[in-house]
Amino acid sequence: xxxxxxxxxxxxxxxxxxxxxxxxxxxxxxDDAAIISPSGDDIVVTTDAIVEGVHFLADDxxxxxARKALRVNLSDLAAKGAxxxxxxxxLALRNADEAWLTAFARALGEDAELxxxxxxxxxxVSTPGPLTVSITAFGRVAVGKMVHRSGAxxxxxxxxxxxxxxxxxxxxxxxxxxxxSAAARAMLVERYRVPQPRTxxxxxxxxxxxxxxDVSDGLAGDLAKLCAASGISAVxxxxxxxxSDAATELLSRGMVSFETLVSGGDDYEILCTVPAAHAExxxxxxxxxxxxxxxxxxxIAGNDPPAFLDGQGREIRLSRLSYSHF
Amino acid sequence: xxxxxxxxxxxxxxxxxxxxxxxxxxxxxxDDAAIISPSGDDIVVTTDAIVEGVHFLADDxxxxxARKALRVNLSDLAAKGAxxxxxxxxLALRNADEAWLTAFARALGEDAELxxxxxxxxxxVSTPGPLTVSITAFGRVAVGKMVHRSGAxxxxxxxxxxxxxxxxxxxxxxxxxxxxSAAARAMLVERYRVPQPRTxxxxxxxxxxxxxxDVSDGLAGDLAKLCAASGISAVxxxxxxxxSDAATELLSRGMVSFETLVSGGDDYEILCTVPAAHAExxxxxxxxxxxxxxxxxxxIAGNDPPAFLDGQGREIRLSRLSYSHF
Numbered sequence: 001x002x003x004x005x006x007x008x009x010x011x012x013x014x015x016x017x018x019x020x021x022x023x024x025x026x027x028x029x030x031d032d033a034a035i036i037s038p039s040g041d042d043i044v045v046t047t048d049a050i051v052e053g054v055h056f057l058a059d060d061x062x063x064x065x066a067r068k069a070l071r072v073n074l075s076d077l078a079a080k081g082a083x084x085x086x087x088x089x090x091l092a093l094r095n096a097d098e099a100w101l102t103a104f105a106r107a108l109g110e111d112a113e114l115x116x117x118x119x120x121x122x123x124x125v126s127t128p129g130p131l132t133v134s135i136t137a138f139g140r141v142a143v144g145k146m147v148h149r150s151g152a153x154x155x156x157x158x159x160x161x162x163x164x165x166x167x168x169x170x171x172x173x174x175x176x177x178x179x180x181s182a183a184a185r186a187m188l189v190e191r192y193r194v195p196q197p198r199t200x201x202x203x204x205x206x207x208x209x210x211x212x213x214d215v216s217d218g219l220a221g222d223l224a225k226l227c228a229a230s231g232i233s234a235v236x237x238x239x240x241x242x243x244s245d246a247a248t249e250l251l252s253r254g255m256v257s258f259e260t261l262v263s264g265g266d267d268y269e270i271l272c273t274v275p276a277a278h279a280e281x282x283x284x285x286x287x288x289x290x291x292x293x294x295x296x297x298x299x300i301a302g303n304d305p306p307a308f309l310d311g312q313g314r315e316i317r318l319s320r321l322s323y324s325h326f
Numbered sequence: 327x328x329x330x331x332x333x334x335x336x337x338x339x340x341x342x343x344x345x346x347x348x349x350x351x352x353x354x355x356x357d358d359a360a361i362i363s364p365s366g367d368d369i370v371v372t373t374d375a376i377v378e379g380v381h382f383l384a385d386d387x388x389x390x391x392a393r394k395a396l397r398v399n400l401s402d403l404a405a406k407g408a409x410x411x412x413x414x415x416x417l418a419l420r421n422a423d424e425a426w427l428t429a430f431a432r433a434l435g436e437d438a439e440l441x442x443x444x445x446x447x448x449x450x451v452s453t454p455g456p457l458t459v460s461i462t463a464f465g466r467v468a469v470g471k472m473v474h475r476s477g478a479x480x481x482x483x484x485x486x487x488x489x490x491x492x493x494x495x496x497x498x499x500x501x502x503x504x505x506x507s508a509a510a511r512a513m514l515v516e517r518y519r520v521p522q523p524r525t526x527x528x529x530x531x532x533x534x535x536x537x538x539x540d541v542s543d544g545l546a547g548d549l550a551k552l553c554a555a556s557g558i559s560a561v562x563x564x565x566x567x568x569x570s571d572a573a574t575e576l577l578s579r580g581m582v583s584f585e586t587l588v589s590g591g592d593d594y595e596i597l598c599t600v601p602a603a604h605a606e607x608x609x610x611x612x613x614x615x616x617x618x619x620x621x622x623x624x625x626i627a628g629n630d631p632p633a634f635l636d637g638q639g640r641e642i643r644l645s646r647l648s649y650s651h652f
Contacts, residue, residue: 010551030555031474032539033406036369038469043362043369045446047414047462051453076358088373090416090460120371127377129455134416136373136462143364148357213358225336229356 008096009124016101020109023086023118034120036085041140043085046076048216052130055266056193057174062100063107064193065133070111072216073137074197075268079214081147081206082139084117084199090134092127115199145206147272149229152211156273156299158234159209159282161198161291163244164219166191168264169256178255184246191244195268200289205272208282212272218263221322222271223306227299230273234306236297238316262308263320273299334422335450342427346435349412349444360446362411367466369411372402374542378456381592382519383500388426389433390519391459396437398542399463400523401594405540407473407532408465410443410525416460418453441525471532473598478537478556482599482625485535485608487524487617489570490545492517494590495582504581510572517570521594526615531598534608538598544589547648548597549632553625556599560632562623564642588634589646599625 018029025035036043050069052058070087077084089108112119117137170192172178173185180188197214205212211230215222219241227234238258243251250256274282279295286293297306308316344355351361362369376395378384396413403410415434438445443463496518498504499511506514523540531538537556541548545567553560564584569577576582600608605621612619623632634642 027474030476031406032402033370033372033408033465033472035472036371038364038366038368040364042364044359045362045414045462045464046359047416047447048449049416049418049451049460051418051451051455053454054452080357080359082359088371088462090373090375090462092375092377092458092460121373123374123460125375125377126380127456127458128379129377129458130453132418132453132455132458134375134418134449134460136371136414136416138371139359146359146361148353150356 012096013124016105017119017122020105020112021119023120025086026118026120029121034088036138039140042143042146044077044080044082044139044141044146045136046073047136048072048076049132049134051132060193062103066104066108067111067194069133069135070108071195071197072268073135074115074117074199075195075214077137077139078197078199078202079205079212079270080139080141081145081202082141083202084115085138085140086118086120087135087137088120089122091122091124092132093124094127094131141206147205147209147212149211149213149226152226152230152232152273152299154232154299154301156210156275157279157295158236158273158297158299159293160215160219160242160269160271160296161201161293162196162269163242163247164267164269165247165261165264166244167266168260169247169250171266180246180250187244188246192266195266197268198270198291201270201286201291204282204285204289205270208274208278209272210275212270215267215269215271217265218322219267219271220262220318224321226271227306233300233302233304234297235300236306236308238308239311240294240296242292242294258316259318259320263318263322338422339450342431343445346431346438347445349446351412352444352446355447360414362464365466368469368472370403370406370408370465370467370472371462372399373462374398374402375458375460377458386519388430392430392434393437393520395459395461396434397521397523398594399461400441400443400525401521401540403463403465404523404525404528405531405538405596406465406467407471407528408467409528410441411464411466412444412446413461413463414446415448417448417450418458419450420453420457467532473531473535473538475537475539475552475555478552478558478599478625480558480625480627482536482601483605483621484560484562484599484623484625485619486541486545486568486595486597486622487527487619488522488595489568489573490593490595491573491587491590492570493592494586495573495576497592506572506576513570514572518592521592523594524596524617527596527612527617530608530611530615531596534600534604535598536601538596541593541595541597543591544648545593545597546588546644550647552597553632559626559628559630560623561626562632562634564634565637566620566622568618568620584642585644585646589644589648
């Protein structure tokens with residue numbers, strides 16, 4: 001990014017993004033590159049893009065688009081046990097709409113401050129296609145301490161933060177295929193538009209979890225990925241999966257299925273496995289940090305896909321595990 | 327990135343990109359994040375996206391799209407004096423075309439090896455819009471040694487690598503607005519499609535240059551940016567600007583203007599300023615490393631835009647300095 005007198009792209013960057021790029025490593029976006037200073041830690045790198053019409057809707061407010069773009073990346077860092085170090089932004093825009101960019105940049109700056117994750121640089125390009133926001137985020141974790149998908153062992157407890165399935169219901173409401181009370185609708189739509197990355201849990205994940213990932217494509221599919229990476233299987237007690245009151249009511253009224261909740265995307269909660277000896281301490285620590293966490297099952301040996309059992313111990317068959325782009 | 331049995335996106339990543347992600351920090355693309363190990367150096371971060379129909383053409387071969395996407399970023403690292411450490415890739419695709427992806431991934435892997443810049447991770451998303459390839463690349467440079475745009479001082483020599491304007495002519499040929507011999511056309515089109523990042527010059531830039539940037543939006547505009555960032559002005563001897571034989575011939579036949587050459591984008595050469603006392607050593611070192619470099623002018627005090635003088639010392643007026651997206 002660069003601010004200068006010669007180019008529309010550069011004046012756009014100077015106007016909207018320079019004011020929020022206050023980290024010394026960003027060089028005020030006046031240079032071609034940013035610096036992450038060495039701290040002796042491993043630098044954790046994650047990248048996630050959101051596309052208009054795919055990950056957010058064309059009429060989603062610009063501030064929620066900004067927050068979602070950053071937060072889906074912060075969710076990954078938290079699930080890996082890493083603290084935030086900064087991010088770079090690539091914005092592909094059809095046009096430079098002043099009102100949109102003002103609201104987008106202001107929200108991005110607020111979130112960068114809220115999560116102590118500074119904007120370091122980026123690229124702004126024109127596109128004839130949908131608005132696309134691609135963010136690469138950086139975290140720090142002590143050398144070798146990043147939490148992988150692959151460390152789960154039989155006997156470990158399976159934990160998940162927050163509530164599952166709300167975002168998928170919020171999207172269904174925005175698409176007009178599901179209805180609920182105004183209050184429930186507002187909550188579910190907010191869950192779709194503005195994820196809550198569990199950054200407060202990063203240290204506990206780093207210190208206690210044997211494996212972890214964030215739930216972005218659906219709990220069922222993402223758990224299957226964690227099992228495959230760890231070479232284990234899992235048994236899940238379906239009634240234990242944390243649900244919002246709104247989701248519980250829609251489920252009890254038969255308006256949505258269990259499968260919708262556990263195969264829908266955009267939860268951005270942390271799924272992790274914790275050795276039994278650490279489970280209580282992990283839950284306590286989460287509570288102290290204000291993050292709701294629930295034990296939903298147990299890791300078992302084997303290569304079968306995870307089994308979801310109902311209140312009577314019968315397996316719930318799922319025809320679809322997760323959202324896939326292709 | 328993640329490889330698993332459940333999702334089309336993940337099997338796409340496993341099939342095409344896992345084989346080229348051989349760096350230990352990539353974890354075989356089986357995890358949600360990558361690691362850059364600490365070396366005590368500053369980590370230099372740069373990000374550049376290329377969009378179909380904007381930065382490359384819809385019928386450009388997939389291998390050239392891959393190379394361009396990576397090389398425009400490597401060009402930035404070289405201009406900052408940094409060695410390569412790795413990159414992450416975000417690919418927004420309309421569909422998963424097997425032949426296209428095979429050729430794209432193979433070329434990306436070849437370039438990653440050629441430039442010792444490993445693929446560390448990424449994200450693959452679907453888009454209804456143009457193919458967009460966004461890369462964030464990482465380099466290493468000794469703490470505080472990154473070369474900025476802002477260090478040029480009056481008296482410094484202005485240097486540029488390679489030849490200027492070829493890529494803009496290549497694009498004009500692909501668009502059918504310019505014609506030349508088959509050999510000239512092939513060379514110019516290649517210059518547009520496959521930049522040659524001057525990574526071999528990174529150490530010399532780091533040790534000798536007072537300011538540097540890569541020329542991506544046009545020499546005239548990019549020099550104006552460097553001058554603005556450094557708070558200086560410049561006098562350029564236009565005949566000294568290095569041109570290919572093909573560009574020289576098209577210029578002499580009146581088929582293209584000087585302005586086209588110096589305001590056209592996609593050169594991806596290094597523009598730098600070198601204190602007079604280091605100029606000879608810098609040129610010698612470039613020669614030893616096989617990079618053509620030419621002195622084109624001198625930094626002067628002042629805030630005027632850079633002046634381009636013809637062979638008779640008259641200023642050449644430019645109505646347009648560079649490519650701009652907005």
